[in-house]
Amino acid sequence: MQLFLNATSPYARMARITMMEKGLAEMVTLRWCDPWADDAALLNANPAGRIPALITADGTALSESLLIALYLDGQGPGEPLIPPSRLSEVLHRVGLGQGLMDAAFTTVIARKHQGSEADDSELGQRRLRAFQRILDQLEQELDEAQAMSAMTLADIAVGVALDYLTFRLPEVTWSHGRPRLAAWHRQIVRRESFTQTAFG
Ligand SMILES: N[C@@H](CCC(=O)N[C@@H](CS)C(=O)NCC(=O)O)C(=O)O
CATH class of the missing domain: 3.40.30.10 (Glutaredoxin)
Incomplete structure (x- = not known):
């Protein structure tokens, strides 16, 4: 492949x-x-x-x-990343991770092409509010204990989205005031698959 x-x-x-x-x-x-x-x-x-x-x-x-x-x-020998017994929970949180990723990536691209005033546009403001809402919801749903359970696609999506915020939009300071999410993230990014693929 x-x-x-x-x-x-x-x-x-x-x-x-x-x-x-x-x-x-x-x-x-x-x-x-x-x-x-x-x-x-x-x-x-x-x-x-x-x-x-x-x-x-x-x-x-x-x-x-x-x-x-x-x-x-469906291909590899590793444990299922979307286990049937956790289907709705995993898909729910993949959606949150993907929503965060989309809002962050679109913000970065809009700034690149239109300058930082892109953030002041109606769409820019919607994206910035979306960050905060998604991050607040993740703070309610995730904690360190969650990070210890079997890895799923949701962990990958949310972990990568948070890393992307730190990488490209550090001023969002997503971990401030969100101690449970920060503790979850610290555990997830210790995995080899995360350390070996760090943004750069
Ligand atoms: N919805 C797509 C988004 C992929 C995407 O936007 N990739 C960006 C890089 S982060 C890209 O290749 N952009 C080039 C372009 O849009 O022409 C996915 O989930 O794969």
Whole structure:
């Protein structure tokens, strides 16, 4: 298999961590690329030009981080990342993680193309409020004990989204006033799949 990625995409990191947690690292070739440079191989794999993209062993091209994670979860020997007994709980929290990631990534891209005044627009303000609401909800739902239970796709999505906030939007100071979430995050990012894929 081949995974198209870069070192700063939260979506690509989510796919890569999923691959590692499923014990598939040896079976996947990492194809480092710049999605903003119309990389020909990436466009061939994903005409949308976005990472992550995965070429499966039978040559099928997959796009969208969650679909790639779903596929990988069905392939590797690792424990299920979406256990049927926890389906609704895991999907609920994957949604929170993905919502946080989308709001953060869109903020970063809007600032890059329109300057920091993008934050003052109606959409920018909505995104900033969304951060706070999602973070407050995660503070209610997660704690250190939760981080000790079996790893799921929700842990990957939320952990990567929080790391992305620290990496690109440190002024959000997501951990301030959220001690339970901060304790949860400290445990999750100790995993090898997180330390080996740190943003940079
Ligand atoms: N919904 C997509 C989002 C992927 C995405 O936006 N990736 C960014 C990098 S973080 C990208 O490749 N952007 C290039 C572009 O939009 O042209 C997913 O979950 O995979």
